[in-house]
Amino acid sequence: MSSRVYGIDIGSRSIGLVVLGEEGVEHSLSVPTTYDVLKQCRAVLEGVSGCLAVATGYGRKLFLKEFGVPGRFGRVLDITEIQAHALGARALYPTARTVLDIGGQDTKVIAMTPGGKVVRFEMNDRCAAGTGKFLEFMATALQTPLDRFGGFALGADKRIAISSMCTVFAETEATTLMALGERAENIAMGLHLAIAGRVQSMIGRIGCEPPLVFSGGVARNPCIVRLLEEGLGMAPLIPRDPDLVGALGAALHGKALLSKQSSLEAV
Amino acid sequence: MRAASLERFDGLADRFLADIEPLKEAGALVVGIYCTYAPRELVSAAGALPVGLCGKKQAPIPAAEKTLPANLCPLIKSSYGYAITGTCPYFAAADLLVGETTCDGKKKMYEFLGAVKPMHIMHLPFATGAAQEAYWTQEMRRFKEFLESATGNRITEDGLREEIRVQNEVRRLLARVLKLSSGACSPLSGLDMMAVSEAKSYVADPRAYAAMLRDLAAELEAMARAGQSGVATGARRILLTGCPVGRGSEKVVRLLEESGAVVVAAENCSGVKSFDLLADESGDPLVALARRTLCIPCSVMTPNAGRLSLLDRLTEEYRPEGVVDLTWQCCHTYNVESPMVQGHMLGKHGLRTLHIETDYSEADTEQLRTRIEAFLELL
Numbered sequence: 001m002s003s004r005v006y007g008i009d010i011g012s013r014s015i016g017l018v019v020l021g022e023e024g025v026e027h028s029l030s031v032p033t034t035y036d037v038l039k040q041c042r043a044v045l046e047g048v049s050g051c052l053a054v055a056t057g058y059g060r061k062l063f064l065k066e067f068g069v070p071g072r073f074g075r076v077l078d079i080t081e082i083q084a085h086a087l088g089a090r091a092l093y094p095t096a097r098t099v100l101d102i103g104g105q106d107t108k109v110i111a112m113t114p115g116g117k118v119v120r121f122e123m124n125d126r127c128a129a130g131t132g133k134f135l136e137f138m139a140t141a142l143q144t145p146l147d148r149f150g151g152f153a154l155g156a157d158k159r160i161a162i163s164s165m166c167t168v169f170a171e172t173e174a175t176t177l178m179a180l181g182e183r184a185e186n187i188a189m190g191l192h193l194a195i196a197g198r199v200q201s202m203i204g205r206i207g208c209e210p211p212l213v214f215s216g217g218v219a220r221n222p223c224i225v226r227l228l229e230e231g232l233g234m235a236p237l238i239p240r241d242p243d244l245v246g247a248l249g250a251a252l253h254g255k256a257l258l259s260k261q262s263s264l265e266a267v
Numbered sequence: 268m269r270a271a272s273l274e275r276f277d278g279l280a281d282r283f284l285a286d287i288e289p290l291k292e293a294g295a296l297v298v299g300i301y302c303t304y305a306p307r308e309l310v311s312a313a314g315a316l317p318v319g320l321c322g323k324k325q326a327p328i329p330a331a332e333k334t335l336p337a338n339l340c341p342l343i344k345s346s347y348g349y350a351i352t353g354t355c356p357y358f359a360a361a362d363l364l365v366g367e368t369t370c371d372g373k374k375k376m377y378e379f380l381g382a383v384k385p386m387h388i389m390h391l392p393f394a395t396g397a398a399q400e401a402y403w404t405q406e407m408r409r410f411k412e413f414l415e416s417a418t419g420n421r422i423t424e425d426g427l428r429e430e431i432r433v434q435n436e437v438r439r440l441l442a443r444v445l446k447l448s449s450g451a452c453s454p455l456s457g458l459d460m461m462a463v464s465e466a467k468s469y470v471a472d473p474r475a476y477a478a479m480l481r482d483l484a485a486e487l488e489a490m491a492r493a494g495q496s497g498v499a500t501g502a503r504r505i506l507l508t509g510c511p512v513g514r515g516s517e518k519v520v521r522l523l524e525e526s527g528a529v530v531v532a533a534e535n536c537s538g539v540k541s542f543d544l545l546a547d548e549s550g551d552p553l554v555a556l557a558r559r560t561l562c563i564p565c566s567v568m569t570p571n572a573g574r575l576s577l578l579d580r581l582t583e584e585y586r587p588e589g590v591v592d593l594t595w596q597c598c599h600t601y602n603v604e605s606p607m608v609q610g611h612m613l614g615k616h617g618l619r620t621l622h623i624e625t626d627y628s629e630a631d632t633e634q635l636r637t638r639i640e641a642f643l644e645l646l
């Protein structure tokens with residue numbers, strides 16, 4: 001039996017996969033979630049085999065139900081995103097004390113002890129304010145591709161305050177500003193400021209010990225990164241693949257379990 | 268292993284309407300009550316039948332939102348929704364309603380309810396003390412007179428004292444059943460405990476209910492002696508506090524138990540909040556009722572130190588490993604108390620609290636599951 005383990009992070013926007021072999025990461029991949037989550041999971045797992053899968057993300061229970069029967073994927077377990085992100089962030093940055101993850105529909109802040117144990121976490125309430133969804137929505141409203149939205153906002157020449165955090169109301173506010181002839185870049189900046197402010201207050205509730213690791217797709221947005229750095233007075237560490245941190249953490253959890261088991265067998 | 272006597276409680280709510288049919292035919296009025304402050308003893312002593320009406324389901328909420336603001340607690344919207352949609356058979360069965368001026372949302376909603384059915388309002392003071400007690404006793408008297416004129420029956424001192432005795436007995440038995448969860452292996456899941464105590468709102472005959480509780484307690488005690496448990500071993504012990512929870516709004520309790528925890532004690536109104544507040548069985552029964560209800564540690568009271576001391580006691584007795592503080596969205600009183608509860612539980616008992624603010628819909632179920640599982644992982 002191979003000791004290959006993989007972690008799969010099924011988020012609302014993307015599904016991430018990390019395959020860990022003897023020598024470390026063998027393969028990784030991220031695809032959009034789409035409306036048919038299970039179909040995408042199957043596509044992601046095409047040709048992959050191992051002895052243990054660990055699922056995380058909002059689709060983890062669905063995954064467990066569908067693939068939990070022993071078969072090609074060996075054993076299937078799940079862990080929460082909170083643990084997965086903490087584990088993933090620590091593996092990439094061994095001294096990390098705080099993780100900020102802004103995903104498609106959730107924003108989480110996780111505080112860890114110097115030893116890496118999760119001590120507290122905060123998660124946004126159900127609404128999408130302050131998450132990737134909000135940015136996506138606003139990028140569409142301003143007719144800018146999502147992956148260029150942050151750069152676009154950085155072209156602002158002034159900072160205007162958008163007071164609504166509700167996705168629907170913020171769009172109304174943005175439309176009003178457009179009607180008043182405000183530059184689109186400035187409106188985009190206002191929307192980014194609104195998110196950064198909201199995230200900062202979440203971080204404030206938990207207390208932010210550096211180093212802070214910023215994971216999740218929104219970590220690719222240069223404007224959010226810049227605003228957080230200004231607001232927190234520290235530069236967040238950004239992984240090369242910020243949206244694979246959860247999948248990496250899940251896979252590492254599986255690895256740890258395996259080695260615990262084999263050490264038990266050795267006794 | 269689930270105790271066999273629990274089955275009898277499962278069906279109680281469904282049987283209630285059939286059970287009261289002959290009594291109604293014989294002329295008994297049904298009085299709908301909404302909260303723990305309602306003195307059901309007075310209702311019974313007037314020969315009427317009390318029934319709990321507090322709304323616990325999502326279904327009638329959209330109808331209620333046509334009149335009530337959407338940003339109001341789901342419990343209030345659900346209660347009102349049931350009243351106007353004619354979809355709650357208990358509400359339909361009620362001839363009269365009684366409400367207490369507890370939180371702002373509820374008391375204003377009662378003004379609308381008064382247009383649907385005859386409604387009596389009791390004005391609740393928001394503090395304990397001699398003056399408040401005298402005032403609340405006067406409100407008990409006003410309610411007594413209301414019931415007497417509505418039913419045409421006189422409430423005698425002896426009759427009222429007898430009802431107090433019966434309700435005290437019910438509370439003692441509920442406390443005895445709950446007490447069993449303090450053992451290392453709880454013979455009862457939180458969901459089952461909830462069903463057992465909720466049934467008290469739907470009993471036509473509290474004496475028969477007391478007898479059922481006695482049987483259940485005996486069976487559970489035997490199970491506990493034999494080391495049989497109603498929950499999985501290793502389940503994290505959770506103390507639940509906050510807003511009332513019931514059949515239909517048990518989402519958080521269910522998620523907790525699905526995630527491998529067990530609610531060993533519920534401090535809220537639907538749980539232990541008033542089980543051990545017994546009314547004095549001698550002396551003036553109206554004073555006894557006023558005194559008992561006035562010290563219910565509900566968040567509408569100010570100050571509400573009683574909640575913290577009740578949490579202290581439950582922590583010592585039930586040795587929870589974590590606390591879940593549930594607030595229904597827009598319930599200001601419980602929401603505002605939340606940081607106080609969190610700080611107290613951590614500072615005094617070293618226990619972490621997960622504060623959950625949600626409503627009756629299932630929209631956030633998976634998000635809540637993540638938060639709950641992550642919380643349990645931390646314990």
Ligand code: SF4
Nearest residue numbers: 302303304369536565
């Ligand atoms: S929480 Fe307070 S207002 Fe609500 S039912 Fe309980 S006693 Fe009544």
Ligand code: SF4
Nearest residue numbers: 340342370373510598
């Ligand atoms: S849950 Fe809160 S807002 Fe709702 S009725 Fe009870 S006290 Fe009022």
